[in-house]
Amino acid sequence: DSGVTQTPKHLITATGQRVTLRCSPRSGDLSVYWYQQSLDQGLQFLIQYYNGEERAKGNILERFSAQQFPDLHSELNLSSLELGDSALYFCASSVETDYEQYFGPGTRLTVT
Amino acid sequence: AQSVTQLGSHVSVSEGALVLLRCNYSSSVPPYLFWYVQYPNQGLQLLLKYTSAATLVKGINGFEAEFKKSETSFHLTKPSAHMSDAAEYFCAASNSGGSNYKLTFGKGTLLTVNP
Numbered sequence A: 001d002s003g004v005t006q007t008p009k010h011l012i013t014a015t016g017q018r019v020t021l022r023c024s025p026r027s028g029d030l031s032v033y034w035y036q037q038s039l040d041q042g043l044q045f046l047i048q049y050y051n052g053e054e055r056a057k058g059n060i061l062e063r064f065s066a067q068q069f070p071d072l073h074s075e076l077n078l079s080s081l082e083l084g085d086s087a088l089y090f091c092a093s094s095v096e097t098d099y100e101q102y103f104g105p106g107t108r109l110t111v112t
Numbered sequence B: 001a002q003s004v005t006q007l008g009s010h011v012s013v014s015e016g017a018l019v020l021l022r023c024n025y026s027s028s029v030p031p032y033l034f035w036y037v038q039y040p041n042q043g044l045q046l047l048l049k050y051t052s053a054a055t056l057v058k059g060i061n062g063f064e065a066e067f068k069k070s071e072t073s074f075h076l077t078k079p080s081a082h083m084s085d086a087a088e089y090f091c092a093a094s095n096s097g098g099s100n101y102k103l104t105f106g107k108g109t110l111l112t113v114n115p
Helices: none
Strands: A005-007 A012-014 A017-022 A030-038 A042-050 A053-057 A064-068 A073-080 A087-094 A107-111 B005-007 B010-014 B019-026 B031-039 B045-049 B056-058 B064-068 B075-076 B087-094 B109-114
Touching: A005 A087, A012 A017, A017 A087, A030 A073, A042 A073, A042 B031, A073 A087, A107 B056, B005 B087, B010 B019, B019 B031, B019 B087, B019 B109, B031 B064, B031 B075, B045 B056, B045 B064, B045 B075, B075 B087
Parallel strands: A012 A107, B010 B109
Antiparallel strands: A005 A017, A017 A073, A030 A042, A030 A087, A042 A053, A064 A073, A087 A107, B005 B019, B019 B075, B031 B045, B031 B087, B056 B064, B064 B075, B087 B109
């Protein structure tokens, strides 16, 4: 158990819908990273937040957004969902000065 | 841009045999390097990391990796495979400075261990 929690574990929704994925980092970790794992693209970095502020962006679509709240949990919002958004979404956390990231168990999103 | 290449999407070994999973990175500045393991339906677990200290890095479960700058490689090895090692392995790289340590992953290598 990494100490990073993600909810829900599974999510099935229809095209065009909007969903929110939630991540709670390890106690004391200020940085949260979001990654997408799909069969065709592999594991890709989406976005990083540090202590409530966006720090870096990767290959995140404009239909996707994220935020980190004062209690440090983070949410990834996916809207206007398409079939191709079906994937595993991982959250990882780390302390500021540490490069070591701890991954949550992931949320499996299926868009039908 | 940084990239990570894992040679061989699938490696099959016999139980007790040497495990060798290959990883090469492409970066003008040597990055931090990591190996993660993913068991079915689970998240990623860190096996080991290289952060510019010792070039031979020992990790959990008997795995180790050697950083070779001249070859831009960070191959993962284990002397004797166990059935429990069957999983997917990912090599990853991050910047070795600054405040953003986003990981760039290779495509992964699925390790099968035969009895």
